[in-house]
Amino acid sequence: MYPHERSLVKKLQNKPFALLGINSDPKDHLKEVIKKESITWPSWADESTDGPIARAWNVHGWPTTYVLDHKGVIRFKDLRGDAMEKAVEQLLAEMEKGEPPAAPK
């Protein structure tokens, strides 16, 4: 997971893109991992798989991913790897073209 995320963040560093983590490890462990794996993107410290954010988002499996467009609308769920990267690029292209994003339901 980490190498792909690192390269995605690096590749899109000049684009209007953010990778945000919601981490379920104890804080001490999270601190170590951020250092050891050179993680540059922010993560909420949810502190356990039963943390408040995981609960609010009904997350029961890890990793779980959501891709949001620039209006904050959920556009994709549970994508990984190349499929996730393609989805992000599609949304960035939409944004650059000024296409209206899907209307919220």
Added chain:
Amino acid sequence: MRTSRSALAAIPLAAFLLAPLMTAAAEPPQPVAAAETYGQVLSEYQNAERDFSAAYQNATTDAERQKLFNEKYPDRDKYAARMVAVASARPDDSASVDAAAWAVSYTFNGAAHDAALKLLSERYAANGKITEAVQRLAYSQSPAAADALRKIVETNPNPTIKGYAAFALGQNLVNHDKSAEAQKVFEDVVAKYGDVKGGRGTLAEAAKGQLHEIRDLAVGKVAPEIEGQDVEGHPLKLSDYRGKVVVLDFWGDW
């Protein structure tokens, strides 16, 4: 199709366990010796699984791991076919329900999965030993799984099994893109089996979580706010990232 999410058990699946499940091919059941027992097939599988895990732990390169996968990962479809043969040979033996339950639990699709599903539905829907199997049926790719779960909900006398079967039915419908139908099922779980223990508390809480996900966290909805702190205690707020494409990644280091 989401096969990696387990709502009743919050257990992260290691990638090496998950990958073969998602690519499980449909293979015809192998002809087997009818004299086998459930215990024999089970212990043979467990040994194969143990050997694989030990070898995997010792592997040092991706190439080695891939080779192990291809050569040593126990073929669950084949074991399931043998379990089906065991159950079919002596359907009234008390171990036969365990054999059929194993076969539906350890596969997602294929001939052996379908055969075991049929046995479970026709012979063992009211059995008290199918608690784990009904939960696994949430992830069955067979179109027959939903009807099998409905039959278990109707005929099983055990309220826990009824509740788990109803919850798994809702998950199965979600996985088959039938969210509207799933909502009704989860509402039913809250009303009828809400007190059954499961997930992070009760089935009522678990089913409400599922309803919230279907209604408020679906593609096309505005993502709810997330407000909290990073590991250093700095405030972090999702809405501050409006105007950017955002990937939310629920992750853990394991």
